[in-house]
Amino acid sequence: MFVEWHTIELLRPEIFLVAAATSIYVGGAFTRNRAFWVLAAILAYLVAGLAMALGSDVSPWSATSISSGPVTIDAMSLGLRWVALLLGPVFTLVASRLADPELVSEFLGSLMLVVVGVMLTSSANELVLLFLGLELISIPTYILLFLGRRDRATAEATMKYFFLSIFSSALLLYGVSLMYGIAGVTLIAGDEAVPGIREKFVELAQQPGPLAPLAPLALVLLVAGFGFKLAVAPLQFYAPDVYQGTTNANAGLLAVAPKIAGVAGLIRLAIVAVPLVGDFAWQLALVIAVLTMTIGNVSALWQNNLRRLLAYSSIAHGGYLMIGLAAAAATAAGAPSRGGIAAMLLYVAVYGLATMGTFAALAFLGSRQKEVSGVEELAGLGRSQPVVAAAIALFMFSLAGIPPLAGFWGKLTLFGSAVQVAARGSELPQSVWFTLLVVVGALNAAIAAAYYLRVVAVMYFQPGTAQPAAEGGRGAWLATAACAALVLLVGVLPGRAIDAADEAERTLTSRSPVAAPSESSPMAAVPRAVPTAGGVR
């Protein structure tokens, strides 16, 4: 009964993409035409997107979900799957002129599998599927890293990533097996009839079994495993070296894809564990958030290599995401607040948009022989490449959280969720710590602005010496422009995105996720005037 036709139906886009990726791998043996494979890959993404748009009964703007076996399709999984489906074409376009002509089908196929991995992770409601989804991201990534460039730095970066990634997978697997050991089931969120880990943990919180004291250990291991994906302290060390050692396109993929998957995993697993670990969850997340933000931002200040700078920036954003986790955990532990999960989801999406765009732009500015690496190489770009420079400036301001760009709304919801716990005065013991957290977060945002601004200043204020090659081709240009347009659009009209993230949180925190699609969840955090069924309003 575990695998049903319904499950397969829900996973149609993923299954189609896996088939397409396999065909691209195999077909690559017959023709090496780069343009052909790029077109084929984009077509495959379009078909998958179409299948998802038409084939699902749930809209991202409704607090409903469909579960079948190990898969749950809810607002969160839909939202993140769409982000993943955006990620594929962006990097495919970037590769349209920059990928090694001899290895193009391998590159595109592996990329497609990474996309499928992100999609599976965000819909997984079962420990094993979740882990498989994460591995489906990791393993093609190893190949991608090797495909990027073949010199000593790349080899070192790849080996470093490979070993650390395996290490983190082991930690995660350990944590997952402890979860299974404590709960006795692998389903994450079930219902009264088929209890999952969530239900078991709530039960165990009232009558602790012999294994319940292991829950904090499981949480630490889970956070460590996902923390590697998010590049949060103390598992952030690999990021700068690996990003620097690989191509701009690969670095962009590394900065975005694992982060989305990590957020999805943390939301599904860590929050579920909270009833059994109590306050420890938010304390852990809070400490990690403070450490990570500060390490990332302060280190980024001194970087002259763009990919290193963006690596530290991505570490810092991992830290911001942990603010959301801390707030969400505090909510789950009983604080009268909400919005932590929604903030994490929105934040990772807007961060992903700006980061993808930045790396696409950098890839466009380089050529296959010589990548753009130093910050100084961007000098004078405001004149030589006005459109790309404006796009990069937009991404930098968005990452810095300047309104009215997409990044601002991410920061707004994130800080909003934490301030809800903080603005309680002496009522709540957590308040002091969350006040500290938001103040450190705000100061960090100011520090971050310093290095983002430096990039902008170099582009516009410093006369250029040597022009960058700008041989990325029209594909990379298009990817950049599309990301820039989306950053601006989400910035000016963020309503739908905020809404979708909120619905995702509502679904995840409601008690009966397997409810029939038309019923509103009875235990939703806030009573709603009119329960809206699925469909676009």
Add this chain to the structure above:
Amino acid sequence: MFSQQLLLTIFLPLMGAAAVLFVAPLGKGGARLVALATTLLTLWCAAQLALNFPAAGTTTEDFAGTDVAWISQVAGTGIDIRWSVGLDGLGVWMFGLSALLFVTAVLVSWESIEERAPLFYAMLLLLEFGCLGVFTARDIILFYIFFELTLIPLFFLIGIWGSEDRRYAASKFFLFTLAGSLLTFLGLLAIVIWDYQQNGQTAFRFSIAELTQSLAQHPLPLNLQTLVFVALFAGFAIKVPLFPLHTWLPLAHVQAPAAGSVILAGILLKIGVYGFVRFSLPMLPEATALATPWILWLSAAGIVYGALVALAQSDLKKLIAYSSVSHLGYCMLGLFALNPLGVQGSILQMVNHGISTGGLFAVVGMIYERYHTRQISELGGLARRAPWMAFFMVLFTFSSIGVPGLNGFAGEFLILLGMFQRAWVESPAGWGPQFLAIAVLAVSGVVLGAWYMLWLVQRVFFGPLKEPHAAGEHHAPIGDLSFREIAALAPLALFVFWIGLRPEDFLSRMRPTLESARQPAAAMLVQPPDALPVAGPQVADSSEAPARVR
């Protein structure tokens, strides 16, 4: 009808910026024409709104308001961010001043901006969009968006068209302001969330009016209020700038192009004071009362420090920049005197400072355009060469030092009167001597101000003629002001006299708004600090009947 006009006025500069970029292929000539037309049209619209602003009414309702949902279709979140703009007795003056000064800014840049002129004018108009928006926004998020929107264009204006050290100045300006504003933002978020928790967790309201009302009914507990006040203070005090947070200002002023300095001094600094009046005073009365002595001391220190440092400057722009630190100290002093005289004087002085210092920076820009120097020692006797320039310089100097009959006098006099009233008659128990000392310090600033400004005018404009040797390389022969330059300064001169001779025209229209903003905090101040908690406005002392100034 006025509502639409207000919307049009706010968006005109944005459309103008797009139009400037559209005509960019025509180069400098087209761009500056479009920019001038846009700013003039904006000024015309804004002037109509300001002239039609209800006179001496008792109403504190917004004039020409628009309030539509922007991000509130969001289903369950309860987030209700509105596109809400309007004019009240506080914002209308800054709104009008912005529209006025941007015309000057465009005219001042007319010849001096050669490089990438279309981008320059587009940035200038974007800055105007931000300025007009920030003083009309009636929604916290909208306010914050416009607030940050003023940073980015000025960052580029300083960074691309500034002098030698422009990159450092632009970054320092941006980062200082941003660091403060992020903390301010946290404070504002805390207010919103407190309101959310009080109103039964139904909606996150961001409307400033609703929040003010809500906080009056459910004031924040004192410890939280203090925390929020400090957060707001961080952003607004940097923006003002209050001593000792002023270090970014002289640098930014010196490096900025003339138009940038005019706008920075004339308008952007006022956002800080505006923020205190709009948010801190009405929403956090207890914390304001507690902080009053501290802020008064810092203001007085800023007045004297700014004046002393200005005395020692050899660079024209730096001198005027430090004089701004001193003058903004007066604004803060009057504001935190928390009585009608002081607060009205403070707001009037904001406008005055915008006009006189804006004018001064414009004149300095004209000097720089002719001689390519800002060193006082390299100049002398310019009145012979350029009598019109000397006339305007002397006029704005007199206005700045508060010669009776000109606008500066009306503002400074009210502020000092308010401060002495607070110190002698209304000082909270035990604070009398300190407040008196502050008032006396502030008066000494007036003397110092007259000293450095008059000395500056004497050195540069009178005495034997002295011009730098490199003079005339580009702009020979060096003559008096052109018609364009007179047109840039004349409207400012008009207001120097208007405000100086008929201040009541302005004061009467700002009074109701300011009273409602001031009273909660003032009511807290007059009690001994022990009896602070949960006092309502009913204990406001009767001695504070609104005084009329004639």
